[in-house]
Amino acid sequence: MASVGISIPQNQLSSTSYNSPARRHRLPTLKFQLPTRIDCSAIGNGSEHKECSSHFNELRSVALGILATCAVTAASPVIAANQRLPPLSTEPNRCERAYVGNTIGQANGVYDKPIDLRYCDYTNDKSNLKGKSLAAALMSEAKFDGADMSEVVMSKAYAVGASFKGVDFSNAVLDRVNFGKANLQGASFKNTVLSGSTFDGAQLQDAVFEDTIIGYIDLQKLCANETINAEGRVELGCR
Structure with a gap:
């Protein structure tokens, strides 16, 4: 043995x-x-x-x-909902950083300098935000109501509690964005990529989802939001 x-x-x-x-x-x-x-x-x-x-x-x-x-x-660089955010930036012109955006790495949320847009007000901005790259931007509690954000790239952005009422997101890439508890009433997502983005507790009344590009699993999660009206559900194909 x-x-x-x-x-x-x-x-x-x-x-x-x-x-x-x-x-x-x-x-x-x-x-x-x-x-x-x-x-x-x-x-x-x-x-x-x-x-x-x-x-x-x-x-x-x-x-x-x-x-x-x-x-x-x-x-993973994604910020979870239960994790602490960094202190608010003390940079005097931090809100103007949105008008410049990022200069490197869009899809993976890489940036040359942090974009801290928390509590900034971009209400009815029709020119400065269009087509910008706001990868990994901190946008919670900011106001974008009525702004033109068409063609923006918002990979891994953190927009919990932000207000996007009536925002034009057409042809934008909203990849892995956290829209938890955000106000998106009347926002337009025409031909918009919504891959991996979350909308837990978000307000989506009268939001437009015409030709929205979204995966099956993400679609099921989005359709669970009861604030989406009947027309929006038809556009999305919710069952």
Whole structure:
């Protein structure tokens, strides 16, 4: 009879803080414990050895899965609703940054300088915002009522609680934007890309969704918003 002892120390994984110019938050600490020892024995036809190998492979798969999850979470720059936002920018002309937009990296929310538009007022702005790249912009509690935001690129923008009443978003790319609790009454999403954007608690009365480009899963989530009127549901194809 041959026996093999495999010792595995108890491990602790802890996530690291993710810092960037536009947001800073600490990811929750994850802890798990592995068995301190696995004993294997090979007897007769080797069935016990196979069983031990199976348990070890299963244990290794679980550990690798947890490591992969931590890595993806730490690398993601998206701001979750329950995570703390960075302090309000003290830059005197921070609201004017929207008129310039970003100069690099649109789709992935990369920027050369943070765009902090929180509490800024762009009511009825018809020229300065059109076609701008506002990737990863902080827009919560800002006012864009009546503004022309056609052809804008808002990848990974954070617009929770902002007001977009009557905004023209036609031909815009609203990719992974958080519109939670935003006021979008009468907003126009004609030929607009709405990939991965969320509208939890948003007001969408009289919003126009003509030729809106949206994935099936995102569509199901959007159709769950009861403020969308009958015409909007027909345009979206809600069932």
